Amino acid sequence: MSRLSRYWPLSPAIELPSILLASIICLIMAGVSFPVAAQSSESLTINQDSCLKCHKRNGAMFGLHANTALAIQCQSCHEQSGKHPRKGSSIRRFSSGSMTSVAEQTGTCLGCHDHETLAMSDWTHNVHADKVNCASCHQLHVEYDPIVGITAKDRSQLCRGCHLVK
Amino acid sequence: MDISKRQFLTGCGTLIAGFSIYSVAKELAESEAGVSVDQTQTIKYAMVHDENLCIGCNACEQACRQVNHVPDGVSRVVINRTGPFGEYPDQSYRFSRKSCQHCEDAPCVKVCPTGAAYIDQDTGIVGVNSDKCVGCQYCIAACPYQVRFINPETKTADKCDFCKETQLKQGKEPACVEACPTHALVFGNIRDPKSELVKTLKSKPTYRAKTDLGTRPKLFHVSTIDGEIVL
Numbered sequence: 001m002s003r004l005s006r007y008w009p010l011s012p013a014i015e016l017p018s019i020l021l022a023s024i025i026c027l028i029m030a031g032v033s034f035p036v037a038a039q040s041s042e043s044l045t046i047n048q049d050s051c052l053k054c055h056k057r058n059g060a061m062f063g064l065h066a067n068t069a070l071a072i073q074c075q076s077c078h079e080q081s082g083k084h085p086r087k088g089s090s091i092r093r094f095s096s097g098s099m100t101s102v103a104e105q106t107g108t109c110l111g112c113h114d115h116e117t118l119a120m121s122d123w124t125h126n127v128h129a130d131k132v133n134c135a136s137c138h139q140l141h142v143e144y145d146p147i148v149g150i151t152a153k154d155r156s157q158l159c160r161g162c163h164l165v166k
Numbered sequence: 167m168d169i170s171k172r173q174f175l176t177g178c179g180t181l182i183a184g185f186s187i188y189s190v191a192k193e194l195a196e197s198e199a200g201v202s203v204d205q206t207q208t209i210k211y212a213m214v215h216d217e218n219l220c221i222g223c224n225a226c227e228q229a230c231r232q233v234n235h236v237p238d239g240v241s242r243v244v245i246n247r248t249g250p251f252g253e254y255p256d257q258s259y260r261f262s263r264k265s266c267q268h269c270e271d272a273p274c275v276k277v278c279p280t281g282a283a284y285i286d287q288d289t290g291i292v293g294v295n296s297d298k299c300v301g302c303q304y305c306i307a308a309c310p311y312q313v314r315f316i317n318p319e320t321k322t323a324d325k326c327d328f329c330k331e332t333q334l335k336q337g338k339e340p341a342c343v344e345a346c347p348t349h350a351l352v353f354g355n356i357r358d359p360k361s362e363l364v365k366t367l368k369s370k371p372t373y374r375a376k377t378d379l380g381t382r383p384k385l386f387h388v389s390t391i392d393g394e395i396v397l
Contacts, residue, residue: 115254123222123247129255152228159223160347 049074054085062143077108094135105133136162210290211328212356212384213343214366215263218391219350222247222261229345233332240315242266242326243342251392260390263351266313266326267375267383268292274305274314274323282323290384291330296322310376311383328353356384 044067047060051074065072075081078091092100092108107130118125128136137147137158150158222245230236230243242265249259272292275283282298283305285291299322306314306323317324329340338344343351354363372386 119250123250123259126250126254126257127259129257131255152224153232156223156225156228156345159221160225163221163223164347165219165349 044068046072046074051075051081059141061141063140063145065140094133096133096136098133102133103130105135106130109134132162207287207290208355208357209288210356210384211268211353212290212363212386213268213328213340214352214363214370214372214386214388216350216352216366216370216388217261217263218388219348220245220261220263220346221348221350222259223347225345225347226263226342226351229341230326230329233329233341236324237317237319240317240324242313242324258392260392262387263385264311264313265385266292267311267381267385268328270382270384271380273308273310273379273381277304277308279304286330289328289330289334291328292325293327293330294323294325296320296324299323310379310381 044061046066046068052060055074061074064070077094081089081091083089084091092098092104094100094105094108098105110130115125115129138145139147147158224245227241227243227245231241234242236242244264246262246264247259248262250257251260252258268291270285270290272283272285275285275292278284279302280298280300282295282300284293284295286293296317301316301321301323303316303323306312306316314323314325316322328334329338333340333344339353340351343353352363352366354361356363356367358364366388367386370388372388374383374386377383
C-alpha cells in the first residue's frame with residue numbers, strides 16, 4: 001500500500017482516514033483566503049474616500065494597494081487635492097504623458113518600494129530607475145497588475161513598445 | 167657517351183634532393199596560405215551583434231523559438247546579461263549573444279563521426295543534418311563556444327543555423343534579426359562589400375570570441391563602450 005493510498009478512502013472499512021481527509025480539505029479551503037477578493041470593492045476603505053464621490057468615473061480602486069490593512073488613501077499617492085475642485089489641481093498623475101515629472105512619479109512609488117528589493121524581482125528596475133515612470137509597465141488600480149505573470153513573449157513585446165528603432 | 171659511376175651517383179643525388187626540397191616547400195606554402203579557403207565562394211554569411219544597441223529584451227530568443235520550433239528548456243540563442251554596473255540610479259548592464267559562431271574551421275564538424283555536422287559550401291553556414299545525427303554528443307563536447315545541445319524532441323544535436331531551413335528559404339533575414347527592436351543584430355554576406363554587414367564591420371570596432379583557437383568564427387560582437395575606451 002502506497003503512502004498516499006493510506007489517506008485515500010478507497011475502502012469503506014477505513015473510517016478514520018476518510019474523516020481526516022475531509023477535515024484536511026475543510027482546513028485547506030478555510031486557509032485559502034483571498035484578502036482582497038473576499039471584500040467587495042465598494043466596501044474597501046479606500047473606495048469610501050471622499051474623492052470617489054466625484055471620481056467614480058475613474059473607476060474604483062482594486063488590487064493589493066486597496067488592502068484595508070495598508071491604510072492607503074488616494075492622497076497617499078496622488079497628493080493633497082489643495083483647492084481642487086474649485087481651482088486647478090496639482091495632484092500627481094501617473095502616466096507617461098502626465099504633467100507630473102517622471103522623477104516625482106517614481107519617487108512616490110520608491111517612497112515605499114526599496115529599489116534594491118525591486119532589483120531582486122526584476123533587473124529592468126535598475127536601468128529604468130527614475131527615468132521611466134512605473135505606470136509605463138505597472139497598473140495598480142486594477143485587481144491584478146497585468147505585468148505580474150506576463151509571458152516571456154509579451155514581456156519582450158512590452159520592451160519593443162518603447163525601444164523600437166524605426 | 168661515357169658516364170662514370172661518380173657522375174651517375176652525383177646526378178641521382180641532386181635529382182632526389184631537388185625533388186624533396188620542392189615537395190617540402192610546396193607543403194609549407196599550402197599550410198601558410200591557410201586551410202583550403204574557397205576564394206570563389208560568393209556567399210559567406212556572418213552576423214554582428216552590437217552590444218551597445220542590445221537592450222536584453224530577449225525578443226531574438228522568442229522569435230527563434232517560434233520560427234524554428236525550439237522546445238522549452240533549450241535555446242539556439244541566449245543573451246547573457248552581466249551587471250549591474252555603476253550606482254543606482256545610473257546603472258547599466260552588458261549583454262552578450264551566445265549562439266553558433268559558424269566557424270570556418272568548425273571543431274564540431276571535424277569530430278562528427280556520421281557527417282551530420284557539415285559546413286554548407288554555398289553559404290558557409292554550419293548546419294546539422296538531423297537524419298544523420300546519432301546523438302553521440304561529440305560535437306557538444308568539441309564546441310568551444312558551448313552552443314550545441316540535444317533537442318529533446320528530435321534527440322539530435324541542434325543549434326543556430328542562421329534560419330537556413332526557415333527564414334532564408336523564404337528570402338527573409340533570420341528570425342532574431344527581424345525581431346530585434348533596436349537593430350542590434352546585422353546579418354549579411356561578408357563577401358558583398360555593399361552589404362549592411364560589411365558596412366557595419368568597417369564602421370564599428372568588433373571582436374570575435376576565442377579566435378586564438380583558429381576556429382575562424384563568423385559571429386562578430388561590437389563591444390560595450392560603457393566602461394571602455396572611446397575610439
